[in-house]
Amino acid sequence: YLDHLAGIRDHRIEENLFTGIKAVGLAGLSNVSRDHGLLVEARKQYLAAIRLVNSALQSPVDSVKDSTLLVIMILSIFEALTGSNKQSLTTWVNHINGASALLKQRGSNQLATPKRRQMFLQIAFSLVTSCIQQQVPLPPHILQLSSEARIYADDCDDKAWGVLEIMVLFTEFHASIRGGTVSDPQAILDRALELDRMFEDALTDMPSGWGYKTVTADINDNHVFADYYHVYENGWVGQLCNGMRALRIMLNDTIRDVLLAGFSSKPPLFLTAEYTTQFQRSVEALYQLQSEIFASVPQHLDYSFKEDPSSSTSTYAGSPFSSDSSYTDIADDSSSGTFSSVSSLQPLIRTSSSYFPLWPLFVAGGMDITTNVARDWAIQTLRHIGQSRGVHQAYALADMLDKKENLIVWHRQQRS
Structure with missing residues (x-):
């Protein structure tokens, strides 16, 4: 959603949005420079932005403005940047839930x-x-709103809305299992297989421009899991694909668990060869999905690449983690409600982009059958994101992976 800031150069923006952007910018600068004074100022801006949002929500006009919705999402990024413990994950969820309520209030007009x-x-x-x-x-x-939006969609947009509808079905299925309303092993297996096929088809049938390049890398590079990584033509598409892969991991983990329980039950279930074959397919799918998520991470960390004309793939070239990132322009912008240049927003957008792979990386690293090498790489990568990009929520996820804690179980405990 920070892409929506790209067109605000020299334009006056709402005070709540401007304040939220400064809060995130200062938080990012504080994290990478380890300047506690900047963090104190960032929190002041954060609290000021919350007060301004609460005021906007009282107005039937201001509450449905794009800036009000956008600042709520930006404040969720603030939580990701500054929160290094589990409680910050709950606060992040609260911001997302607030944005959901605002989407409902905005109605169909927001789809125009x-x-x-x-x-x-x-x-x-x-x-x-x-x-x-x-x-x-x-x-x-x-x-309901996503169904209405597909009326306006072109082919690429239609694909994204279709993916969202599958994700809706997944959340319903996941909630029904966790809530105990669906417990029959065969019913769970059949639905999990159906949803997995839907996601697999969506990942296979991608529109033009939704692909990625495979880039070769130094096998000794600790920030690349294998000897290659993927670079997507569109970063948002990479996020969308990783979201589907993470949910496919959860589905195939479920399929594997149900089959294992059936194999060992008395009397045993799933005795025919098709179930043994499916078990192996799910194991293979899990490792493949994990490798694809891992391969997407370097792009979020600013790895550069160049085309190799003699090869069908691309070749790694250049140093990752640009050292010229600075939030100085954001910190120095006046309170006039304008940004002096789009470039002053780039460090903010760059750091925030490292926030998006956190959840898929956590899911991929936390698979039941993940190897110690893969889990350790995910943990170290999350900690690296926390240290080098200032996204402190990565520390919380890394610690949970290290302790083999389940994020979903923890949230359930918090509500009890």
């Missing part, structure tokens, strides 16, 4: 332009993660 539809989609995908952690289905108004 491509930019607004994209913002709706991006928030809805964040809401999927929130609902999974809370073990609840996606709210009905999200499905």
Whole structure:
């Protein structure tokens, strides 16, 4: 959703949005420079932004402005940047739930332009993660609005809306299992297989421009899991694909667990060869999905690449983690409500982009059958994101992976 800031150069923006952007910018600068004074100022801006948002929510006009919705999502990024413990995950969920309520209030009018539809989609995908952690289905108004939005969609947009609808079905299925309303092993297996096929088809049948390049890398590079990584033509597409892969991991983990329980039950279930074959397919799918998520991470960490004309793939070239990132322009901008240049927003957008792979990386690293090498790489990568990019929520997820804690179980304990 920070892409929506790209067009605000020299334009006056709402005070609440401006304040939220400064809060996130200062938090990022504080994290990378380890300057506690900047963090204190960032928290002041954060609290000021919350007060301004609460004031806007009291107005029937201001509450439905794009800036009000956008600042709520930006404040969720603030939590990701500054929160290094489990409680910050709950606060992040609260921001996402607030954005969901605002989507409902905004109604069908928010679907009238491509930019607004994209913002709706991006928030809805964040809401999927929130609902999974809370073990609840996606709210009905999200499905209703997404169905209305497909009237306006072109081929690429239609694909994204279709993916959202599958994710809605997943959250319903996941909540029904966790809530105990569906417990029959065969019913769980059949539905998990059906949803997995839907996601697999969506990942296979991608529109033009939704692909990625495979880039070769130094095998000794600790920030690349294998000897290659993937670079997507569109970063948002990479986020969408990783979201589907993370949910496919959860589905295939479920399929594997149900089959294992059936194999060992008395009397045993799933005795025919097709179930043994499916068990192996799910294991293979889990490792493949994990490798694809791992391969997507370097792009979020600013790895550069160049084309190799003699090869069908690309070749690693250049140093990752640009050292010229600075939030100085954001910190120095006046309170006039304008940014002096789009470039002053780039460090903010760059750091925030490292926030998006956190959930898929956590899911991939926490698979039941993950190897110690893969789990350790995921833990170290999360900690590296926390240290080098200032996204402190990565520390909380890394610690949970290290202790083999389940994020979903923890959220359930918090509600009890």
